[in-house]
Structures are given as structure tokens and as C-alpha cells.
Amino acid sequence: MNVEFLSPVKNVVLAHNELLPKQSLGKVIRIHKEKEDFPNLEGVQLAIVGVNEKRSESSEEGHLDFDLSAIRVQLYKLFQGNWHSTIADLGDIEAGETVQDTYYAVNNLTESLLKQNIIPIIIGGCQDITYAMYRAYDKMEQMVNLASVDRKFDFSASDELISSSAYMSKIIMEQPNNLFNFSSIGYQTYFNAQEEIDLMEKLFFDTYRLGEVINDITIVEPVFRDTDLVSMDMTAIKASEVGYGANTYPNGFDGREICAISRYAGISDKVTAFGMFNTMKTLQCAQLSAQIIWYFIEGYNFRKKDYPFITNANYDKYIVPLEDMDICFFKSNISGRWWIEVPQIENLNNKFKRHTLLPCTHMEYLEASNGVVPERWWKAYKKMLV
Numbered sequence: 001m002n003v004e005f006l007s008p009v010k011n012v013v014l015a016h017n018e019l020l021p022k023q024s025l026g027k028v029i030r031i032h033k034e035k036e037d038f039p040n041l042e043g044v045q046l047a048i049v050g051v052n053e054k055r056s057e058s059s060e061e062g063h064l065d066f067d068l069s070a071i072r073v074q075l076y077k078l079f080q081g082n083w084h085s086t087i088a089d090l091g092d093i094e095a096g097e098t099v100q101d102t103y104y105a106v107n108n109l110t111e112s113l114l115k116q117n118i119i120p121i122i123i124g125g126c127q128d129i130t131y132a133m134y135r136a137y138d139k140m141e142q143m144v145n146l147a148s149v150d151r152k153f154d155f156s157a158s159d160e161l162i163s164s165s166a167y168m169s170k171i172i173m174e175q176p177n178n179l180f181n182f183s184s185i186g187y188q189t190y191f192n193a194q195e196e197i198d199l200m201e202k203l204f205f206d207t208y209r210l211g212e213v214i215n216d217i218t219i220v221e222p223v224f225r226d227t228d229l230v231s232m233d234m235t236a237i238k239a240s241e242v243g244y245g246a247n248t249y250p251n252g253f254d255g256r257e258i259c260a261i262s263r264y265a266g267i268s269d270k271v272t273a274f275g276m277f278n279t280m281k282t283l284q285c286a287q288l289s290a291q292i293i294w295y296f297i298e299g300y301n302f303r304k305k306d307y308p309f310i311t312n313a314n315y316d317k318y319i320v321p322l323e324d325m326d327i328c329f330f331k332s333n334i335s336g337r338w339w340i341e342v343p344q345i346e347n348l349n350n351k352f353k354r355h356t357l358l359p360c361t362h363m364e365y366l367e368a369s370n371g372v373v374p375e376r377w378w379k380a381y382k383k384m385l386v
Helices: 011-018 068-076 099-115 129-135 167-173 194-202 210-215 217-225 255-267 283-301 350-355 362-369 375-385
Strands: 046-052 087-094 119-123 144-149 179-187 206-209 229-233 273-277 315-321 326-332 338-341 357-360
Touching: 011 068, 046 068, 046 099, 046 283, 068 283, 087 099, 099 119, 099 129, 119 129, 119 283, 129 144, 129 167, 129 229, 129 273, 144 255, 167 179, 179 210, 179 217, 179 375, 194 206, 206 210, 206 217, 210 217, 210 255, 217 255, 217 357, 229 255, 255 283, 273 283, 315 362, 326 362, 338 362, 357 375
Parallel strands: 046 087, 046 119, 119 273, 144 179, 144 229, 179 206, 229 273
Antiparallel strands: 315 326, 326 338, 338 357
């Protein structure tokens, strides 16, 4: 890891930290301090990294302003739960001479942490930082599932354009293309052109409207269980919840819903990177951002590690006969969660093999028993045939 990219946590944060009780997070996190050696990463499972990059924002979004120190002050004062994980705060990646320099630093750091089995929690910056995190998986020789909690899909009409409102075009178009699935959680239809909605359908990607998720937030749990990289745009949260900062909107998730979503992301055995972007310079947003991070960490500490193919002893297998095929479901005896198997395709690319077992719900098993093939099964199967 190139630690030269990282500046220490600001002294104003450390001064606040000195006054906190010993049970608070700030007292147990390994912190990158100016006058001390870089934190020892041995045994660390989660690493917090700030990104001070604002230049890539789209002009239509207006001015983006955020305060990483304010988020840290609020996070450090929270009490840790009944946790076993070791956390480090590695400080901030400062804006490079160009935006591409910042991307390179984020990419290098994310790749290094992934290789050490440390989950990076990237905060601050615009959401196009997701692109730099995604490219860190290039050397992992695997297809990547990306989930974005956002009010829009972030596509662009131009293949060349990459900005905070159009980074997904770059991810989809650029080689090497390691994206297997993209899930949009909480999109609001009036922020997305119909052509974009149609494109999501043509690419067999998953979309969940804001109203769908609010009505039953548990529908996103299987999504995160099959996700590698999570990107969260704070503008997906309603303005009243984040202190009416810049670029906020009247509709969106409330504080409880976004924290539940973050916990689902943390509890997923598959999620290996988490990013939270477009934060605002308000006290309320700093407090909510800290709680979102807290819930992700708590979720991580309650991971079940019950992926069915690890051992035959911990799951039950159910075979559902349909008209021209059988579909296999697996239920974990540890957590009660369900998976559905996509059949092996002859000469299947090795990159796809980790995607032949998909998280699902008990309801999808019941529907399959009544002859209805789950939509997520069809989408995964069609993507493997392409």
C-alpha cells in the first residue's frame, strides 16, 4: 500500500477524541495520526478512508461541500456494539493534481486493502469515486456485482463522459468489463429518462423503486447478499433527514431506512467494499453519515458465513420440478436464508462460476413451487448466455 496518498486524521478530530469515554469507537479505532507511525494493519478487518475530491461533480448538481472531520467527530463519539472486529481509520486521500490522480490513489488503496482481506469504507467525494473502487477488482480475476443506493442510474449519453452523475456509463463501456450485475436501489422514476430504464431492462440489471423498498425493505437483503461493491449516494436520502444541505430533495429514504440498508450491506458475506458519497456540510448529515457507518460495521460483525457450498451439513436442499427443468433451492440451517441455483452452462467462463448460486427469498421458493420461475434466476441465466 502506498501510504503517501494518505494524510493523517485532522488534529481537531483527535482533540475531540481525547475527551471521549473509553467505550467509544474513537478510543478503539487504530487512527492514522500525524505524529505517530502509520497504523499496523495486521488483524484489521475494516478500514475507513476519506476522499477530499470535489472537482468531478456535474455542473447541474451545483456546488458540493462536505466535512470529513465532522463525520469523524460524530462517528468517534458513538459507542461500539458487541463487536469482535478491528477497525482502522487511515486518514484522507487528498485531491490530486488531476481527477485521474485521485482515481489512481483510490484504486491503488482499494486494491491493496482487498488483497489484505480488509474492507475499505470510503467516505466523502463524489459518487464517481465508485468507478475507481470498481477498477480495483480488475486483478482479482472475478466478475463484480455492484449495488448503488441512489435516486438515479447515473448513465450518460456520451461514452467518454465520467462525472458524479454519469460514472456508470464508464463502468459498463470500458474494458476490461468485469461487471456481472448492477442493482439500483431506491431510484426515483422522474430522475431517470425512459431510455435509461429500458437500458437497465435490456442489460438484465436489477432495479428497485423507492416506493418498493420503503414498502418492504427486506426485499434488498438478497441483493446485498450477492453484491461485492456497495455505493451509497447521500442524495438518495430525503432533505429533512440530512439538514437540507445542497443537492437535497424532498423524497427519499429516511434515517431508519438508510441505516437498515447499510446494515444489510454489512451483514452480507460477499460485500468487500463500501462507499458513501455526496455527503453534505450539515451537522445532521454528519450525524446520519456516522450512524450509517456504524450500522455497516455492526452488520459486518453479525455475518453468518453460511454460503451453502461451504459445507453440506448446514443447509437443506429443495428440488422444484418444473415443466422442462428442475430448479434447486438451498436453505441455511444457520440463518434461515435461501439461495437458488442457476444450472451450469456448458463451456461456462470461469469468471461466471461464482454466480451460479443466487441469494433469494422464501417467497421465491413458494412461487417456484407454483410454477413461477423467479425473475432473478432468468436474468442471471440470460447474462451467462450472452
